[in-house]
Amino acid sequence: MAPEIRLDKWADLYAKRTAVLKSSAIRDLFIVASRPDIISFAGGMPDTRSLPMEIIAEATRTVLLREGAAALQYGSSEGHLGLRECIVKLMAEDNIHADVDDIIVTDGGQQALDFIGKVLIDPEDYVIVEGPSYVGAVQAFSSYQAKMLTVPLDEKGLQIEPLIATLESLKKRKQKAKFLYLVPSFHNPAGVTLSLKRREAVLDIARKHNLLVVEDNPYGQLRFAGNKLPTLRSMDDSIIYMSTFSKIFSPGMRLGWINAPKPIIEKLNFAKQAANLCSSSFTQRIVEEYFNNYPWRKYLEKQTKLYKERRDAMLQSLEKFFPQGATWTKPEGGLFLWATLPEFINTSEMLAESINEAKVAYISGEAFFADGSGKNCMRLNFSYPSAEQICEGIKRLGKLIKSQIKLYETFTSKLHLNND
Ligand SMILES: Cc1ncc(COP(=O)(O)O)c(C=O)c1O
Structure with missing residues (x-):
């Protein structure tokens, strides 16, 4: 069956500025990355699971009873x-x-x-x-x-x-x-x-x-x-x-x-x-x-302590499982680190295999450059997945990257042989 072609009958009405609007790679991945079978380094989510729910319920109740109208x-x-x-x-x-x-x-x-x-x-x-x-x-x-x-x-x-x-x-x-x-x-x-x-x-x-x-x-x-x-x-x-x-x-x-x-x-x-x-x-x-x-600092400290443990887990796993030639930043706070892979790896092209086979999501570096660079980079979030998930996810990602390197080397050495 021929694919359905959908024409937008309102196309002539849109303001010119909508021509430059495009969806964010992060939002696009949100649903996939939320799947329970996926280890996601793609989000930018703080760990709200560790917030004091009883306290927030109490604060909400106080607000409603004190100044509800x-x-x-x-x-x-x-x-x-x-x-x-x-x-x-x-x-x-x-x-x-x-x-x-x-x-x-x-x-x-x-x-x-x-x-x-x-x-x-x-x-x-x-x-x-x-x-x-x-x-x-x-x-x-x-x-x-x-x-x-x-x-x-x-x-x-x-x-x-x-x-x-x-x-x-x-x-x-x-x-x-x-x-x-x-x-x-x-x-x-x-x-x-x-x-x-x-x-x-x-x-x-x-x-x-x-x-x-x-x-x-x-x-x-x-x-x-x-x-x-x-x-x-x-x-x-x-x-x-x-x-x-x-x-x-x-x-x-x-x-x-x-x-x-x-x-x-x-x-x-x-x-x-x-x-x-x-x-x-x-x-x-x-x-x-x-x-x-409420002692919000205490809760925030608890969260940042958690983020430090997870960052440490990520740094250790990267050291252990990522191939030689890959580098990454070492953040002293926040939620993300940035990994740079060998030049010939295109992280946007690798993403489908990463999600479907390795069951790991990340954001490709290209999404963060207005000029299309960053193709061999990726953003990895460490604030949301647990330390165990981080170790397993980085292990799977490392394996995938190594297989890409091997493929590239086999391909280029074959090219050399053909040229000799
Ligand atoms: C640098 C930066 N600015 C702004 C925002 C948007 O923040 P908010 O969730 O409060 O809209 C984010 C969210 O990740 C961010 O990383």
Whole structure:
């Protein structure tokens, strides 16, 4: 039977910007990766199974009994005042001294990214991102038709010389980037952290080039090794700072925030009104209650301890089962590490076999580059699978990679023989 061809009869109606919209590789894999027979390193999920459910139930009950009518009502667009006060306290731990009026609550970090794109990007504007970069940010900025300029990372985070070269090249062409977007601590997907020297250098360069910086810091509180580093926002109050409760508490609450200079917050507030009026009055109050009246640090420490054990299990398994020639980052916090395989391995092509045969899911490196590089790389999540699953999954993945190498060697040696 001939395959069914589905024509989209609404094709002429779509806005031009939808032409650049595409699905995220991470979202595409979500259902497959959730299958019980699959060991998944593909997600970006905090381990919500280890959260104190009784405590959260109690906090929810308290909110409903104490202020049920308001909790079940619309709220202000900038966000519930009590939660913004709580965010101010949270950021003060990172030496960020913000005013409640300089904060807007969003539906998670993802909505923050969308709003930043909405208020700053015109079609064809340049945005500088890291290579690799958080795929959701690239997706959000692309939906406003930004052109992405990629500056590479290494183990110390964003590389400074290529950043300068990118800015100089724009300047020569009498062009400018709208902003630089970066995840300085426990990067998604690379797992690396921007060194102090480079933090200072990025800010110096930004000042020199009058470049707006967006610091995305969802993982900063998830350090399990090494020394704390200052946030960029604590070093310079002209930058846009954003974070989320998703990784330090629960992504199900769908709450994040932006802290920015007042005029920018005002524009972001208009974006919020147009998008969804306000974030959930209910979950904002539950989060406020949990962070104000319960020992959330204790629960977070328990979680990060778990992540450290799992990271250690992953590092040990990689050492044991991955082939020579493969390298990987060694994160001091967060949820991910980044593995680089021999050049000739294409992790996107290998993924189907990995899922169907090895029953292991990961995200191919290509998904995190706006320019199509990263084909021989993969992002591996260690926060969700257990240490046993990690050992078994990396063992199976290592076996698959070794078989790919063997295939390549057999093929190339045959080619040599034929050429001799
Ligand atoms: C760097 C980064 N920014 C933003 C987000 C989105 O966070 P949220 O789940 O709060 O929308 C994520 C989620 O993984 C992320 O890794």
